[in-house]
Amino acid sequence: MKQLLSTMVRRFAALLLLVLVLTAQAGASLAGPVDWHEVPSTSEGRQWWDGGSLRRSRGGNVSVLSRFQPAVSEDKPRPVSDLYVMEIACGEDLYRDTSINGLPQFGAEWQPAAGDSLISSMIAEVCDDAASQLP
Known part of the structure; x- marks a missing residue:
């Protein structure tokens, strides 16, 4: 259970970072x-x-x-x-x-x-x- 929770937290963090990076890159691409x-x-x-x-x-x-x-x-x-x-x-x-x-x-x-x-x-x-x- 602890390993599953840890995996879920890592995946959520990776997804959140991806969204932030894509948002930042979208702004840069408009430049x-x-x-x-x-x-x-x-x-x-x-x-x-x-x-x-x-x-x-x-x-x-x-x-x-x-x-x-x-x-x-x-x-x-x-x-x-x-x-x-x-x-x-x-x-x-x-x-x-x-x-x-x-x-x-x-x-x-x-x-x-x-x-x-x-x-x-x-x-x-x-x-x-x-x-x-x-x-």
């Missing part, structure tokens, strides 16, 4: 078309960011929708792209994924780019664009 900018690809894959999704977060950082597609490999000949909402601390060269494929990542930790050239390129491009577009 305009997606404006994908691709950063230089690497052996790890390809990465894009949406110029129309740039926003200032409550903490003064930059929030952006991004898309990552792993490189083609034998076991993944047609890799699937994942969507991320990233928060970027431009002055500190840090980022955190606040949503992955529409699922909120509560308590996401700040991470350095740590030599990942896809992330480093994206942070640089997003921060440059945000500096000229956002208040």
Whole structure:
């Protein structure tokens, strides 16, 4: 009984989060078309960011929708792209994924780019664009 209740609570929480994410994405989709900018690809894959999704977060950082597609490999000949909402601390060269494929990542930790050239390129491009577009 306890396990059934726990499962029901998890399912309800997941459904509630899905509704909240879809509601938030519906509002974002009304803002305009997606404006994908691709950063230089690497052996790890390809990465894009949406110029129309740039926003200032409550903490003064930059929030952006991004898309990552792993490189083609034998076991993944047609890799699937994942969507991320990233928060970027431009002055500190840090980022955190606040949503992955529409699922909120509560308590996401700040991470350095740590030599990942896809992330480093994206942070640089997003921060440059945000500096000229956002208040």
